[in-house]
Amino acid sequence: MNFEFSDEQVMLRDSLSRLLDQRYAFELRRRIMAGQAETGIWSELVDMGIVAMPLPEACGGLGGSASDIVAISELFGRHLVIEPLLPSVILTGRALARFDPAGPVPQWIADIGTGALRGAFAHEEGSGTGASSTLSTKLYEGEAGPRIRGSKKLVLGGGEAGVLLISALSETKAVCLAAVPADAEGIEVRRYRALDGRPVADILLHDVAVDRAAIMAGADAELEALLADARLALAAEAVGAMAVLMATTADFAGTREQFGRPIGSFQAIAHRLADMKIAYVKARASLLYIAALADSGRATSRDISVLKAQVGRLGRETAQGAVQIHGGIGMTDELPVGHYLKHILTIDGLFGNTDYHLREIGRVVAAA
Amino acid sequence: MNVDFDPSLEAFREEVCAFLDTAPTDAIREAGRKTTSVFAPFEATMEWHRLLYARGWAAPAWPVEYGGTGWSLEQRYIFSEEHWKRDLPPLLPNGLIMVGPLLMELGTPEQKRRHLPGILSGKDYWTQGYSEPSAGSDLAALSCSALADGDDYIINGQKTWTTLAHKANKMFMLVRTNRDGKKQQGITFLLLDRTDYPGMHIRPIIGLDGVAEQCEVFFDNVRVPQAGRVGAENEGWSVAKALLKHERGGAAHSPAIRRKLDAIRAAARDATASFGGPLSEDPVFQRDLGELEAEVASFEHVEKLVLSGHALADDPAMPSLNKVMSSELSQLLSIMMTRVAGIDALPLQLEALEVGSGVQPLGDPFSLVAMPYYLNTRAASIYAGSNEVQRDLISRNLQTLRA
Numbered sequence: 047m048n049f050e051f052s053d054e055q056v057m058l059r060d061s062l063s064r065l066l067d068q069r070y071a072f073e074l075r076r077r078i079m080a081g082q083a084e085t086g087i088w089s090e091l092v093d094m095g096i097v098a099m100p101l102p103e104a105c106g107g108l109g110g111s112a113s114d115i116v117a118i119s120e121l122f123g124r125h126l127v128i129e130p131l132l133p134s135v136i137l138t139g140r141a142l143a144r145f146d147p148a149g150p151v152p153q154w155i156a157d158i159g160t161g162a163l164r165g166a167f168a169h170e171e172g173s174g175t176g177a178s179s180t181l182s183t184k185l186y187e188g189e190a191g192p193r194i195r196g197s198k199k200l201v202l203g204g205g206e207a208g209v210l211l212i213s214a215l216s217e218t219k220a221v222c223l224a225a226v227p228a229d230a231e232g233i234e235v236r237r238y239r240a241l242d243g244r245p246v247a248d249i250l251l252h253d254v255a256v257d258r259a260a261i262m263a264g265a266d267a268e269l270e271a272l273l274a275d276a277r278l279a280l281a282a283e284a285v286g287a288m289a290v291l292m293a294t295t296a297d298f299a300g301t302r303e304q305f306g307r308p309i310g311s312f313q314a315i316a317h318r319l320a321d322m323k324i325a326y327v328k329a330r331a332s333l334l335y336i337a338a339l340a341d342s343g344r345a346t347s348r349d350i351s352v353l354k355a356q357v358g359r360l361g362r363e364t365a366q367g368a369v370q371i372h373g374g375i376g377m378t379d380e381l382p383v384g385h386y387l388k389h390i391l392t393i394d395g396l397f398g399n400t401d402y403h404l405r406e407i408g409r410v411v412a413a414a
Numbered sequence: 415m416n417v418d419f420d421p422s423l424e425a426f427r428e429e430v431c432a433f434l435d436t437a438p439t440d441a442i443r444e445a446g447r448k449t450t451s452v453f454a455p456f457e458a459t460m461e462w463h464r465l466l467y468a469r470g471w472a473a474p475a476w477p478v479e480y481g482g483t484g485w486s487l488e489q490r491y492i493f494s495e496e497h498w499k500r501d502l503p504p505l506l507p508n509g510l511i512m513v514g515p516l517l518m519e520l521g522t523p524e525q526k527r528r529h530l531p532g533i534l535s536g537k538d539y540w541t542q543g544y545s546e547p548s549a550g551s552d553l554a555a556l557s558c559s560a561l562a563d564g565d566d567y568i569i570n571g572q573k574t575w576t577t578l579a580h581k582a583n584k585m586f587m588l589v590r591t592n593r594d595g596k597k598q599q600g601i602t603f604l605l606l607d608r609t610d611y612p613g614m615h616i617r618p619i620i621g622l623d624g625v626a627e628q629c630e631v632f633f634d635n636v637r638v639p640q641a642g643r644v645g646a647e648n649e650g651w652s653v654a655k656a657l658l659k660h661e662r663g664g665a666a667h668s669p670a671i672r673r674k675l676d677a678i679r680a681a682a683r684d685a686t687a688s689f690g691g692p693l694s695e696d697p698v699f700q701r702d703l704g705e706l707e708a709e710v711a712s713f714e715h716v717e718k719l720v721l722s723g724h725a726l727a728d729d730p731a732m733p734s735l736n737k738v739m740s741s742e743l744s745q746l747l748s749i750m751m752t753r754v755a756g757i758d759a760l761p762l763q764l765e766a767l768e769v770g771s772g773v774q775p776l777g778d779p780f781s782l783v784a785m786p787y788y789l790n791t792r793a794a795s796i797y798a799g800s801n802e803v804q805r806d807l808i809s810r811n812l813q814t815l816r817a
Contacts, residue, residue, distance in 0.1 A: 047488070047722035048416045113415045292812070300813045316809035317802070320738075323812050327735055328712035331726065335715035338415035352708045359705075405697065408704030412682060412694035 049334045055117040066125040079243035092161035106159045112340030116282040123286025128244045130203035138165025138211045149259025166207035168198040176397040185214040192256045204247030205237035225260040242392040277354045280393045284357035287386045291368040292322045325360035351403040358400035361390040445769045446501040450786040454503030455769045463536035481534045487721040498673040508540045509533035515660040543573040543587030554597045560589035569633040579629035603650035605642035622789040667740040668714040674747040681780040731811040734804040741794035748788040755784035
C-alpha cells in the first residue's frame with residue numbers, strides 16, 4: 047500500500063503552487079471573476095504541460111491518471127482556481143479520446159490539448175444528481191441526419207467552449223454522447239457565473255444537427271466514467287479548500303483577542319477547530335485512498351459517492367465553522383473565507399449533492 | 415499509489431482463516447456473539463487467549479524475542495479483519511496492549527522475566543489502577559498514596575474504574591509518593607503481584623448495561639514490595655505517558671467497526687420500517703445508512719493511510735484523532751443498532767447475555783446485544799482521556815503548528 051504522490055507528482059505540484067501563488071493571488075480574485083484580469087494563466091498551464099496532461103498519450107497528452115488529476119485539482123481548490131481544466135480537458139477531451147477517431151473528433155482533441163480550443167460537458171438538466179435516468183435530451187434521426195434537442199443547465203465553461211459534449215437519449219432510450227461545435231445552428235447559450243465565480247452557461251439545443259462521426263452510442267459506461275472523473279476532481283478541489291480554511295482559521299483564532307486572550311484558548315472555539323481537523327483528515331484520507339483505487343481501475347460508483355458525500359458534508363461543516371470563528375469579518379467579501387465557503391457549496395451542488403450521494407450509498411449498501 | 419496489501423500476504427490470510435475457522439470452541443464463539451464492550455466476556459475470552467497462545471498468536475503486536483508474532487502492521491490488520499469477520503471475542507487489552515509493551519520498554523530485566531510470560535500465556539490478567547473519584551480527566555490530581563517503608567510501600571486510598579479488577583490477579587497503578595511541587599511530579603508507577611493483599615478491598619460497580627465490568631478498589635495500609643516500581647520514584651507520570659502511547663498506538667479499529675456495520679445491514683433486511691416494507695428499502699434509513707457507510711469508509715481510509723506509512727502517520731495529533739473518530743463512530747453505530755432492533759431492544763435480558771447460561775433470547779441475536787452495546791459504548795467518549803480532552807489536544811496541536 048502506498049498513498050503518497052509520486053516524485054513526479056510532487057515536482058509538478060511544487061511548480062504549480064509557485065505559479066498559482068503569483069498569478070492567482072487572492073488580491074486578483076475579484077478581477078479574475080469579472081473576467082478582467084489578464085493572468086495569462088491558461089497559456090502557462092499549457093506550457094507546463096498541465097492542460098495536455100489528462101489526455102491519453104496517443105492524443106498528445108501524458109496519459110494522466112486519477113491521482114494526477116487529484117494532485118492538480120487539490121491545488122486548484124487551494125487557490126480557488128476557476129480555469130476550465132475540468133470541463134475542457136478532464137471531461138470533454140478525455141471522453142472524446144474514447145470516441146472513434148473519425149470526422150472532426152481527432153482535431154478537436156488535438157486543439158483541446160494545445161489549449162487553443164475549449165470543450166464543455168453539457169449534461170445537467172435540472173435534477174442536480176447527474177444520474178443518467180433523469181436525462182431527457184433527445185438524439186433523434188432527422189430528415190438530413192441525426193439531430194439533438196433539449197436544454198442543459200449550469201454547464202461548466204459552457205460559454206467559452208468551442209465544442210460541446212452533450213449527453214442524450216436515443217430514440218430507443220439508449221444513453222449517447224454527441225459532440226457538436228458550439229457555434230452550430232440552433233445552439234443558444236446563456237452565460238452567467240456560478241456562486242463561486244466559475245463561468246457557466248445554460249445551453250438550449252434547438253434541433254441541432256450532429257455529425258454522425260461525433261456520436262458515441264451505448265455510452266452508459268462512458269457517462270459513468272465522466273461523472274466519476276468530475277466528482278473526483280471536484281472532491282479534490284474541495285479538500286484543497288478545506289485545508290486552507292482549517293489553516294487560516296487556526297491562525298486567526300491564535301491571534302484574534304477578545305476578553306483579553308486569543309479566542310483559540312476558549313474551549314468552545316478550540317473544539318470547533320478540532321472538529322475542522324477531524325473533518326479534514328477524514329476527507330483527505332478518502333480522497334487519497336479513492337484516487338489510488340481509481341488509479342488501479344477499481345473505484346466503484348459507491349466509492350466515488352462516498353468521496354463526494356464526505357467532502358460535501360465535511361466541507362460545509364468546515365466552511366461554516368470557519369465563518370463562525372472569524373466572526374463579523376468572516377461575513378465580508380474582503381476575506382477569502384467566504385469565497386472558500388461558496389467554492390465548497392458550488393462543488394457540493396455539482397454532479398449530485400451530499401443528500402443524493404448518501405441516499406445512493408445507502409441504497410446500494412442496504413441491498414448488498 | 416497502490417491500495418493493495420502485499421500480494422504475498424494472501425497465503426498468510428489463508429493460514430489465519432484456517433485457524434480461526436477451526437480453533438474456537440462453542441463457548442468462545444458464543445462469547446464473541448455476546449460481546450457488547452471493548453472487554454469481551456472474561457472466562458471464554460481468556461480461554462481463547464490461551465488457544466491463541468498455543469498457536470503462537472496471542473500477541474500480534476509483540477516482537478518475537480518476547481514471544482510475539484513479529485507481524486507487520488499489514489499482517490496485524492489482516493488478522494484483525496479475519497478475527498472480526500468471525501465475531502470472535504477480542505483478547506482483553508490490559509496485559510497485551512498496555513502493561514506488557516510498557517515493561518518491554520521500561521521494565522527491569524527481573525520485571526520482564528517475572529511478568530511478561532504470564533501476560534503472554536493468559537495465565538495472568540492485569541487491571542489498571544489509574545482513575546480516582548477526584549482524578550478522572552485530570553489524572554495528575556490523583557491522591558492515593560504510597561509511603562516508603564523499608565523494602566515496601568504502604569498504600570492508602572482508592573482507585574476507581576479499575577476494569578475487571580474482580581477477575582484480575584495483577585494490578586498496575588499510579589500512586590502519589592510526594593505532595594510537594596507540581597502535581598505531575600510526585601507520582602509513581604507500581605506493579606502489584608496480587609490483587610488480594612491484606613487491606614485491599616474490591617467492589618464491583620454495576621454499569622448502565624447492568625453488568626459488573628468496572629470496579630472500585632480500596633487500599634487500607636496495603637504493604638507491597640518496592641521491587642514492583644517501574645521507573646524511578648516520583649517519575650511515574652512519564653511512565654504513564656509511555657504506557658498511553660502503547661494503549662493508543664498501533665491497533666486498527668476499523669475492522670471491528672466495519673463488522674458492526676455489516677451486522678446492521680444484515681439486520682435491516684429482516685426489520686420492518688415504521689411505515690411498512692423492509693427497513694432496508696426505507697428512504698430515510700437508506701440516507702442515514704449511507705452516512706454511516708461514508709463515515710466508516712473514511713475511517714478505514716485514515717487507518718490504511720496510517721498503516722501504509724503515509725505522512726499522516728507522523729501527525730502528532732493522530733492518537734487523539736483516532737480515539738475521537740473511532741469512539742464516536744462506535745457510538746453512531748450503536749445508535750443505529752438500537753434503531754434497527756426497534757422494540758426488540760427493550761426487553762432486559764441479562765441472563766440471555768451470559769455465556770453458557772443456556773437462556774434463549776426473546777428476539778434475534780442482533781437485538782439481544784443492541785441495547786447493551788449502546789449503553790456500554792457511552793463510555794467510549796469518556797475513557798482513555800475523554801473526547802473533550804482529546805479535542806483540547808488536537809486543537810492545541812493545530813494552533814501550535816500554525817503559529
